[in-house]
Amino acid sequence: MNRNYILLLLFLVVSCTKDLELSYEKSDQTMVVNCLFSENEAWKVTLTRVKSYRDQSDTYIDDASVLIVPENNDTIHLVYFKDGIYGSDEKPISGVQYRLVVRDSKGNTITAKSSIPLEPIISDIKPSTQRTTYFSNANLSDYTVMPLSFRISANDSANFVRFCFFAFNTKWGYTRYMVTKETISELRKLDFPEAYLGELEKLIGVSMSSYVYFTVIREISEKYELPSNGLGIAVSKLKEKKVTTRYEDSFQSGYLFSNSIGFNNVSKDIWNVLGEYSAEKELTLFVTDVPVLNKGSQTNFKEEYWLEVTGMSEDYYKYEKSYIKQVNNLDNPFASVIEVYSNLTNGVGIFAGYNSQMIHYHDY
Incomplete structure (x- = not known):
């Protein structure tokens, strides 16, 4: 009797099982525009999608049409570079009203207007x-x-x-520092990890201030868990270069x-x-x-x-x-x-x- 009861109970449990489809929030596909412009820099507009809490990285938009329309002048067509960046060799002009027009492959259009104000x-x-x-x-x-x-x-x-x-x-502002091939060679002789040296090789010839280089090399040293004296040794192998420009x-x-x-x-x-x-x-x-x-x-x-x-x-x-x-x-x-x-129509971000x-x- 007990055996039959148990079999019946198991049958009811199994027969009542149902797969549930859990609904997750879909990522917002709203375009995000970032463009702060001045006379000193050529046009650059960055396009991404709104990130959800599950997104680990930015979603770049690489197939949009990006136009800069100056008042009383020809339209500027921006070209795609990488990482959501669209640009042009032309530079904005102070006092001119500009209109941004962005169209993505889904037919969405974003617009905004702004100009460079007069200098205080x-x-x-x-x-x-x-x-x-x-x-x-x-x-x-x-x-x-x-x-x-x-x-x-x-x-x-x-x-x-x-x-x-x-x-x-x-005293320090006119001194620049660089990673050189000699830097890598000397650190290799001191048995620095090859993966660590591979990171430094990417910086060969890149000129930076002492503060910036110290910060960069410290982050790389922490990533590869170098001993406490490893950072000081690595920094000491950088090449110094005197300049006359305030970078x-x-x-x-x-x-x-x-x-x-x-x-x-x-x-x-x-x-x-x-x-x-x-x-x-x-x-x-x-x-x-x-x-x-x-x-x-x-x-x-x-x-x-x-x-x-x-x-x-x-x-x-x-x-x-x-x-x-x-x-x-x-x-x-x-x-x-x-x-x-945000000052964008049909999107979020800034054009200013x-x-x-x-x-x-x-x-x-």
Whole structure:
């Protein structure tokens, strides 16, 4: 009796089994456009698809038609390079209104408009060597800073700007470093792993600042789990080269603050000051004293202080503010979701013009 009951129960269990088809969220196929343009760079537009939580890498779009349509001029047809990048040898021109038109193979069309704004006019720059303490509301911390005052003039009814600070060390800034064949040969004699040397061989002839090279080689050393002294040995085998040009990667960024109305740091960011103005204004920014502190009493080199001034279109300004807020909220599980601003029709991303100038305002 018990045996028959068990057989009946097994039959019912097996006969009631049903395969379930679980539905998964399909990847969003919305196009993502990234194009921030200025007079200094040729046209470059990057196209990808929106990533889902299951996507491990970007989905590049390589079969789209990408057009730049200037007002009162011929259309510029961008060609595909690689990794979703479309480009042209032509450069944007300040003051010209441009329209972006992107069509993918599925018949979707994205459009946007923007132009490069007029360059902000900076005058009456007055740096100070007097240190003061600045309390940042961004992260509730005190910083030792030095005031920097100047005037900024308006070119339009509404003007948008971003300030960043950089220092250039004349002792190390004019020294470049390279991996050479001799570098590889010497490290091979010291029994460095061949896979490690293979990574370094990709960098042969590439000129970088000491800071950038140290960072790159450290990452490779950690990847192959080299002993603690391996990094120092590898860096010591780089070839030095003296130059007379200030390369971009030789500038060191520093924190920057403002207490002027309409000009401030966004969220917890301490590296950028953004602002909007419609008339000439006198501003006071506060820059880091760290380069001067590190220099101390040494007199065989200078710490050059530079202010980067970026004139932004309104779309770029809104995009930048929302992007900084989103990045600074990533580590806060209780923060509200920040949607990054987009000025595209039928897509997401940014198409916006800007101009940039570097002002060398003082040597310490």
